[in-house]
Structures are given as C-alpha cells and as structure tokens.
Amino acid sequence: VGCGVVGGAAATILTRDADVLAERAGMQVQLRHIVDVNFAHARELKLDESLYCEDLQRALDDEQVGVVCELVGGIDLARRITEQALRAGKHVVTANKALLAHCGPELYAVARENGVSIAFEASCGGGIPIVRALLDGLVANRLEALYGIVNGTCNYILTEMTGRGQTYQAALSEAQADGLAEADPTLDVSGGDSAHKLAILAALAFGQKVDFDAIPVVGIDSLELGDLNYGLELGYVVKLLAIAQLQPEGLSLRVRPVFIAQEHPLAWISGPFNAVSVYGHATGHTMYYGRGAGGMPTASAVVADIVSVAQGSWPRMFAQLPVWPDRTPPANQLDIAEVRSRYYIRMKVVDQWGVLSKISKIFAACKISISSLLQPETEDQQDGDEATLIITTHLSREGNVADALARCSRLDVVQAEPVCIGILDEHPERLVHETEPSS
C-alpha cells in the first residue's frame, strides 16, 4: 500500500527480482495488489498494471494476501491502513518510523488481538538489519548503550560542513540539489526523524516502553561551522547522534549533535550512510553500517520482513519475546539535567583581565571540572576586543552545565549565548568488559 520510492522498489524486488527470493529464501512471494490512488510511479517502473488497485478493502478481502506492506508514510492514514489490515488478520510490514514511535504499542496490541504481527526492519537504518541484530543476534547480551547515526540527510550535511568547510545553509542547499534532503527538511534537520528511530530501537534494546514525547531533541540546524572547526582541532568530529544509555538510575535517551573522538568508528561514517553502535555486556562494541534511506536499500528490509513473516520466524519472535513495548513497563526516562557527559563550550567574551577568573569561579560553584581551556588568538586582537573562549569539561551533570552557562550569560563580560555541545569519547566498552571472566 503506497507505491512511492520504497513501495515501488519493494514491488520491483518482488517481481523483477523474484528469482533472488527463490534462490536465497527458497520461497516464492507473490505480489497480489499494488494499492494506491496514483500509479504514475508504478507505471514509470513498468510494474504490472493488472496489480494496480485503488481499493484497499478489495486487497484485504483477498484470502491469498497474508502480508500487507504499509508504505504510505505519515501517521493518520498509515495508522488507519495498519489497523484495518491487522483487523483483517493480515500481518503488517512497515517502514514507518513516525507511526511506530507514536503509536507502536497500541498497534502491537491490535496485532496480538488479531493473532498477527507487525514487522518493521525498514523503519530504522534502511537496509541495515539492525532490528534483527537487537532481537536475535545480540539476544545473549545485556545491552548497555546504543548510539546511532540514523539520518542520512543530517550526516551528509555534517560531512560536507566538516570535510569541505561549508556552512550549514550551503551544505543543506547542496543536499537538496542532490536529492539527499527534502524541500522541507525540518523533520530531518530538527532531529525528529532520528528521535523516531531512537524510540523504536531503544524500546527493543532495553525492553522498556519509551515515551517518544519525553525524548529531548536538538537538531543540526543551529550548528555553526566555527564550532566544527574548533572540534576538529581538539580531535573531534560532530555527528547527529541518537543516544540511549542504560544507567543505574534509568534510561537516558536523547538526540543531539555530539563531538565524537576521531578514533571512534562512528566518527568515520560519512555522507548519506548510517551506522548504529551497540554495546553489549558480552560482545562489547558491535557496529552496523549501510545506507539508511533510498528505495532499494529500504525495500531490501521490507522484503526481508515479508520473508521472515512467511517463514514464521517473525510472528514467533513477535509472540514470544518479552521486549515488545506493549508488554514492557514504561522506561524511567532520565531528565536531561541528569545526563552525565563531557561538554564543549564556546563563549564570546570581552578580552580583558579577570574574565577567566569570573567564569572559572562559576564553573567551580556548579561543580564542573574543566578539562581544557583555549583562547584562540585572532590576528588583530586588542584589549577590550571580543575574544573566544573554548572550554572542555570532564564528566559533568548536564543540569549543572546548563546552570553554569545561564550564570555566565548574565555576566557583563559574556557577549552572547554560550554554545554547548556534548562530547562522546569515553568508550563504554571498558565498563562493559569488567564483567568478563579472566579468560
């Protein structure tokens, strides 16, 4: 249902490439109906016109139909289609992260009532089999943290800014020209799309019900090139990360631009590619990399789900695993103030004696330990001019940092709102491996 970029590609795999499934899955999957109201794209792809169907109900009445692929996107219509399909006793395969982030638990419950399942590998990370990794490959692990670069548009823009010194606006325009960003890029650059995927992945990884609306989200649209360059000098690359960390007090979820140490594999992910790092108590660090969007990569995941439903593996996991958010308790989602991280802070200050002492006094009062302090010289600097101050902190409580920055802003000598970016360079694997036997 929905023959757009992903739907068209899925239909192409199921028809033109039917031999792939025969050779690799040992089964034939028959595409019975292409449901849409506009078949322009379907005709462009030369999909069999006899399959075109404007009436969803007719497709649902077809007893040969076992699986409905909801690929219309958006929430309201997609939700109606999904519920209708589930109530008709059809399994649903979807690529719709917004739908699942907002209504996942309710829809899973509807699926259970009707003895069917919902599969959604395609909703996160495009062609990367990350949902399966969490549910199956890593099942023997107590997961400790998940860090995802899960929005290709943002990663492309950040790669252009970092690698080619482009401003955010220039990089965005180029991404739009290349078809890598939407005309209205808000959902991507604001971090909202990444938060949808985080809600889905974190719920499965930690077996807790996630409240999407309580995830703090910062996008990339306010990033300044200058900060990226200072970061590079300090050994960091900025990435928009979807972060989930299991801490003793609760689950910390957030989406934001973060400085990552250049040695960490996530720092290497460039252009429109996605990657998800997962830290398990037994595996340590594993990472999954690939194209997070695009018709064929996403369709690869849609078709893998269809096969898994047909083989019975997915319905069995859906029925048996205790991690589905319609069955798990609500996560204790930590307030953003409780996050502990290292931070990069930039301030514009008046270049005069005593400024540093005022600022360090505030940091000390807020229990923030400073790791490094740089005051890059500009060429024609004179006393009384504006100067830039770059501070990195040791592990600090985010609430304390916010407090310190608010206090600094009120100083006469601080010229503008300070910029603050989290730093990820502690390698959680070290903590994880303490539990490993001496072998």
Next chain:
Amino acid sequence: VGCGVVGGAAATILTRDADVLAERAGMQVQLRHIVDVNFAHARELKLDESLYCEDLQRALDDEQVGVVCELVGGIDLARRITEQALRAGKHVVTANKALLAHCGPELYAVARENGVSIAFEASCGGGIPIVRALLDGLVANRLEALYGIVNGTCNYILTEMTGRGQTYQAALSEAQADGLAEADPTLDVSGGDSAHKLAILAALAFGQKVDFDAIPVVGIDSLELGDLNYGLELGYVVKLLAIAQLQPEGLSLRVRPVFIAQEHPLAWISGPFNAVSVYGHATGHTMYYGRGAGGMPTASAVVADIVSVAQGSWPRMFAQLPVWPDRTPPANQLDIAEVRSRYYIRMKVVDQWGVLSKISKIFAACKISISSLLQPETEDQQDGDEATLIITTHLSREGNVADALARCSRLDVVQAEPVCIGILDEHPERLVHETEPSS
C-alpha cells in the same frame, strides 16, 4: 563440550547471566552438563561443579538435552563429537570454523538425516551476527561481493605495522605478549583461519558449495614494512582480506593482504576488531563490525544460536533455505590467474638508463596498463646503484601480472623477486546500483 575460553564464557552467560535470556529471549536455557576431561578453567570461573561430566555419552543420553555445543576446536575430535551428537538427535551449535570449512556439507547432511540442525554464528566474526545477516537480513539481495577482515590477530599486527612503523616480527612479538596471538601463530598469519571463515560465509552468501582446498591463500608473514609505507603514500592501508566476488564466469575466492583505499570503511578497522563488508544488489554496501574473537564475544554468538534453535527459527532456516552447501551445486571457483584487480608492484632494479623501457615493454606485451610509476629517490643514489620502482596498474588479469613479473625477474637489471600486492579501490557498489530503478 569443551570448557576452554569460549566454552567457559558460554557457560557463564547461561548460568551467571541467566536473567539476560529471561529478559531478552523470554526463555530459560538450562545448562545440563559441562563435558570436558579437565575442569581447571571451569573451576576458575566458579562454574557449578555438579554439572561437570567426563562422559559425553551420558550427556547425550539425557533426554532433557536438546542442544550440544561443540567448543573443543580442531577437526578430528570435534567431528566425532558433532556426529555423535547429531546421531543422538541433538542440534549442534559450534564455533569451529576449521571443522565446517573442511566437513560442513557432510555434517549438514548427517544433521538432516537425523532431523536436527547445525548452527554456527560463532564460527565467523566472533560476536558479530554476520551469518544471520547473510541468511536473514539480506535475504532480498543478490549478493555481489563479500570482503572480510576476519582474523583479529592479523589485523592487530597490520595495525601496529601501519600505525607505529613496527616490523612484522616486532608486531607479532607484541601481539603474543598481549595474548592477541598464539605461541604458534601459523594458522592465523598464514591466512588459513581467514580462509576457513571465507569458505563458510561464501557458501551461504552465494548459495554454492565451496572447495576449501581450492581457495588461494597468502598470509601476512612475508609483508615488508617498506611496502606498507609506500602504500600509505599512495593512499592505501594494507589489510588481510577474505575476498569473495561473484563474477560472470564464476566465483572468485581468495585470502591475501590487499591495499584498500583509505576512504573505504574496511581501511578504518583497527586492532583486534573484525569487519565484513557485503555488497547486495538492493542494499548496496553494508558492513558488520565487532570483536572477532575472545571468550565473551564468541560466547554471545554461541548463546544466540542456542536461543535460535530453541525458538525453532534456526532449524526452520536450516530445513528450508536452499543455500546450504550440502544442497547446492559446487561453485565454479575461478583460477587465481583469472582474477581481475589493480596491483601494486615493487621491484629492485639497477639504476641505469633503459631499465624503465625494458620493463614497460614487458608490461605492454602482457596487456597490463600502468596507472602510476614512482621511483622514490634515496639520498646518496648514484648511477648503477640499486633503485626502487613502484608501479600501480589499472585493472589487470592476475595471470598476466604473474607472467610479466616472471619475465621481469629474468632481466639482468631486476635485482630481486618483485613484490606484488592487490589493490581494492573500485567500489563495487557503483556497479550494483546500476540495477536500481530511477526512483
């Protein structure tokens, strides 16, 4: 069966960490017997002594036992244990790549005769769920190529050589001191271990029966630091790669040190980590990264297989998928001479007029097109001294390159056996995506 590093870690997950499986898989897996002849390591890990069992048959006679984990390693004993378990109607989970590379098809057939299955996620890439990715997550893809860094010892040694300028011998000694290389490192550094994993992965990826003994293997033990440094200057990092490429004429399988362009994600994999790049016609490039060895990472895969057997997913895939090498036709494994690649060649020549012309004449006669030719200057070079010649070629047939090098060796002006290393910088994804619809 076999309570060594991996067996001990698997037993630890099944006992100490039993709550993980309860929370994540919704099942309890009971460890019934720890079979070995020496329980020193089991005692060290404080594994329950009441489970120690010196008699495999007693464990097999236990009707409560559904799965036997063969973790003794080696071939002969492991084979007997595996066959005995299969004939007793037990599923077998194994981490034994040598066993499967040599005897996989026969053992799969024995499993089928007895209505059980063999699972082996742990045999390749330690804790990385790469076998599942090939069988399940990427099932909608016609796979085109697979490139694996699948031996952590070799990758550690090469990382030390590249990053710290150590010789092969120094890096090997350090790896041995750090417990990252065996006292007898032959199987690792010779490429044999990587070839085992390649045989297993390629058979599943391409649905063809692989003849292990026909895989050409070159190890890292003859690599010279000088070549790694020349490679870096040209923009390449050397990695020991397990390579499988589906070509129109057949399947090209080989293990060898290869120069990889610094932009390719595989070039970034450092230290003891492993990674496998897979190119599918729909997904394009996906990569799977993690610890390829060690007790807990490998045990993570062993336990995931146990869960998958218990859930019924694995036995169903084992029964239904048409890719198992006991059911697929033998691969048409291309002769190494038929491989087409780019090459790096280094020769020691007498530094005199006319040398280049003699050599280029031979290359032309062998239909090898030269991409670049460098003659790095040494400080006190004089006419008649020895000079070094670095040649990179365009895509060439390996047989032609071998022929050219043999002819060059016979020239008076060529002082020693030329060194030749393949280059991987063509990005197969480009080819793959030609099949994508215009969407």
